[in-house]
Amino acid sequence: MRVADLGAAGIRERLAGPGLALDFGFLRARVRSDVPGLDEAIGRVYAEFAVEEADGFFDATAGVIRARGLRRFVRPQIDFFVDGELPFEPFPADTHLPLLEWGLNWCIAQRSNTHLLLHAGVVEKHGLAVVLPALPGSGKSTLVAALCSRGYRLLSDEFGVVRLDDAMLLPLLKPVALKEASIDVIRKFAPESALGPVFPKTRKGDVAHFAPPAAATARRREPAAPALVLFPQFGMGEALDLEPMPKSRAFAKVSANSFNYGLLGRRAFDALGRIVAACDVYRLTYGDLGEAIGAIDELVGARARHRDSVQPHL
């Protein structure tokens, strides 16, 4: 049974009661809420997640609740909570899903120091992971969503989760936050994609979420081996350009953008070293999503052919 099958009423009942269990792959959260409208939004962006019981162990019990005080009558506000704490100032009530997502991401960044957390999107095809480190304005989330509409499996958008023992990349499936013009870009590029409601004028502008597809949620326990590191840079009208990047420079950029590289010491150095050593590294400049995906397809296909030629499938 999928979350979408619960319907808004079923989701509302769980949010208001024992909690809605969400299994992101690497982590599990129990979400509770009394905020109107969140049920419908969750039903859209977590539609393909499996329905699970809300008892047992969860990495966090979190959610958004209506804020107390007089302002609830004038301009209603909501609080994000996690395990009984309210870590942020209240937000406007009509930003319930973005606040829930930001709050959950904050929890993940704060609490997941058993693994190296890269600030990167990760997708997979032919068993090969493509790591897309995020730099502000790079168009990373748009490219991740577009790739997932063209046969790539989503592992994560915000967090590249690296297992320290073997440098494999683990799924951390959360909705992909699209901002401003990216929302319409994905609507046009992949009209069949499931997008959640648009939340206008949030602190990060207009935001809508690309729902993780069923192909990704079904394989939420399946890691992928790193094969490519691509630093995407979108530019309106830019011609496609794929430029090899020195690996030492890639190491520097990825480690500097990691959430916890500095906390994990030698184990992070070794794991990131394995990733960079295993991957081809490029800077990808593009102005057209279709062209960018075509270039990535060629790189991934070449890696898969090379792998299969030296390690044929039995």
Next chain:
Amino acid sequence: MRWQLVSPAETAGLRFDDEALVFNPSSWETHFLNESAALVLDALVAGPRSVDEIVAEVADEVEIPEGFAGQVAALLGQLESLGLVAARA
């Protein structure tokens, strides 16, 4: 005077192309080294070395410029300030 790594077992290095990275166990920082610095550190992995011994080992690997011993001494001072190497009498 001889030079040695402060924590040989915990110091880790990686080489990519003509650059090297070293994990500094004293500070948990990652340092980026050019080819010369990497060769100097490589020489110390085998054990304590004097500047002259380091120069001789590096000369076996690459062509060294005139006055290289002075550069090695200065480099060792920088690595010492980072907590990677230490001098012993």
